[in-house]
Amino acid sequence: MTPARLRPPLTVATIGPPQQGKTTLAAALSRLLGPRSDARVVDYIELTRGGKYYREGKVETQAARWLEYTTETWRIAHLDLAGRTTRAITQIAPLTWAEAIILVISPASGASAADGRVGELLRIAAHHDTTRAIVFINQCDRDDDPELVDLAELEARVLLDACGLDGDEAPVIRGAALPALTGDDRWKRSIFELAEAIDRCLVAPPRDPTAPLRMSVLRGFSIAGQGAVAAARIERGTLRIGDKFDLLGTTHHRWLAPEDRLLRTRRVAASLHAFDRVVDVGRPGELLGVTVPARADEGWRMWRRVCRGLTIAAPDSLALRRRFTACVRLLAADEGGWPRELAEVFTSQVVIGTASEGATLRTSTPTPRAGDTVLFEVSLVYPMAILGGERLLVRRHDRLIGLGVVVEPLGPIEVIEIDGAEP
Numbered sequence: 001m002t003p004a005r006l007r008p009p010l011t012v013a014t015i016g017p018p019q020q021g022k023t024t025l026a027a028a029l030s031r032l033l034g035p036r037s038d039a040r041v042v043d044y045i046e047l048t049r050g051g052k053y054y055r056e057g058k059v060e061t062q063a064a065r066w067l068e069y070t071t072e073t074w075r076i077a078h079l080d081l082a083g084r085t086t087r088a089i090t091q092i093a094p095l096t097w098a099e100a101i102i103l104v105i106s107p108a109s110g111a112s113a114a115d116g117r118v119g120e121l122l123r124i125a126a127h128h129d130t131t132r133a134i135v136f137i138n139q140c141d142r143d144d145d146p147e148l149v150d151l152a153e154l155e156a157r158v159l160l161d162a163c164g165l166d167g168d169e170a171p172v173i174r175g176a177a178l179p180a181l182t183g184d185d186r187w188k189r190s191i192f193e194l195a196e197a198i199d200r201c202l203v204a205p206p207r208d209p210t211a212p213l214r215m216s217v218l219r220g221f222s223i224a225g226q227g228a229v230a231a232a233r234i235e236r237g238t239l240r241i242g243d244k245f246d247l248l249g250t251t252h253h254r255w256l257a258p259e260d261r262l263l264r265t266r267r268v269a270a271s272l273h274a275f276d277r278v279v280d281v282g283r284p285g286e287l288l289g290v291t292v293p294a295r296a297d298e299g300w301r302m303w304r305r306v307c308r309g310l311t312i313a314a315p316d317s318l319a320l321r322r323r324f325t326a327c328v329r330l331l332a333a334d335e336g337g338w339p340r341e342l343a344e345v346f347t348s349q350v351v352i353g354t355a356s357e358g359a360t361l362r363t364s365t366p367t368p369r370a371g372d373t374v375l376f377e378v379s380l381v382y383p384m385a386i387l388g389g390e391r392l393l394v395r396r397h398d399r400l401i402g403l404g405v406v407v408e409p410l411g412p413i414e415v416i417e418i419d420g421a422e423p
């Protein structure tokens with residue numbers, strides 16, 4: 001068997017209505033599969049840190065959390081999403097990285113409890129790298145009426161089909177995360193079954209380690225006196241310690257004047273971390289913490305500028321732009337699309353990778369409606385690193401209204417002086 005460290009990476013996200021046991025499942029996977037490798041075991045308390053506490057020890061996840069474990073085939077980066085605050089950009093941005101989905105429901109509520117927001121997340125995942133989904137029917141210890149479980153399974157398959165994921169082919173596992181976590185052998189087996197299903201039917205999308213490096217940044221952290229760490233995922237290319245890279249994009253920080261928000265700087269990768277391990281090379285599909293060293297004259301200021309939405313790219317391989325054309329399918333009304341006709345010019349939020357910016361969308365089609373596929377000319381308020389063929393989301397009032405693809409970048413690139421060729 002391949003050693004855990006050398007197994008290919010796979011990003012998996014759990015999606016489901018609130019309080020179905022997503023975080024408990026994540027804790028059970030970590031407890032049962034973590035010790036098989038060098039992955040750190042993360043418990044329920046740690047996963048729900050920052051959550052909303054209720055009586056009876058219930059905790060509602062607020063922020064998306066990452067954990068790591070391995071199956072026989074994969075090294076899995078697991079994203080535990082919240083059930084309720086699903087429309088926050090902090091939930092949507094990491095979901096654009098998911099390569100597989102575990103839909104968590106319970107027999108009592110079934111997939112019908114999933115309001116439009118679960119469908120919205122499934123559509124976003126299906127529009128990006130997700131090709132397969134697995135259904136985990138949780139809390140079967142509480143409610144094992146076979147009719148209810150069958151109904152929940154059927155509803156889950158219908159929901160997946162409606163969201164562009166193959167519901168008929170999706171493996172369905174009947175289990176219970178809480179007794180598995182507390183050591184009940186019968187239910188532990190359901191967690192191992194889930195791991196087997198992940199091995200059996202998930203496939204990673206094609207990855208290109210030789211292409212020019214591209215990573216999108218999800219978060220920035222500060223290290224006192226040294227600089228910042230950018231939490232990012234390699235979409236293509238390879239990054240080694242000591243490699244030079246460009247960090248570019250728009251920093252949204254209220255302390256920065258609008259003209260200071262554009263960033264293009266060249267740095268050297270000082271160190272790389274994958275979860276708790278120090279690594280010396282990052283390959284496509286991997287989540288990394290990249291240390292962005294600060295220069296002596298910047299000191300503590302650098303960390304403020306490293307944030308969600310920036311791009312790490314091979315030197316001179318990408319440029320920032322504000323305008324492009326995009327082909328967008330406006331979601332139909334029953335998919336949660338915009339309920340009224342849209343004007344020929346309207347404003348909305350455009351999400352590409354982890355970046356999200358205000359934008360004006362223009363089209364020559366008179367009154368585009370929900371369900372239409374329309375060619376738009378998009379003008380962003382702040383520039384992004386844009387290439388043809390990239391997938392984008394159109395959101396309005398925090399609600400997904402369109403799924404699209406960049407057709408062609410337009411207009412001049414943003415000329416920003418590169419800030420210091422050498423750190």
Ligand SMILES: Nc1nc2c(ncn2[C@@H]2O[C@H](COP(=O)(O)OP(=O)(O)OP(=O)(O)O)[C@@H](O)[C@H]2O)c(=O)[nH]1
Pocket residue numbers: 016017018019020021022023024025057058059060061062081082083084138139140141142175176177178179
């Ligand atoms: N009986 C039983 N209870 C469970 C099971 N799994 C989770 N629970 C309980 O269900 C409640 C919710 O669990 P969480 O894991 O926090 O649910 P969640 O889906 O992460 O919730 P949100 O983050 O709010 O969406 C907790 O009180 C758990 O103890 C299970 O398999 N059986």
Ligand SMILES: [Mg+2]
Pocket residue numbers: 022023024059060061081082083
């Ligand atoms: Mg949770």
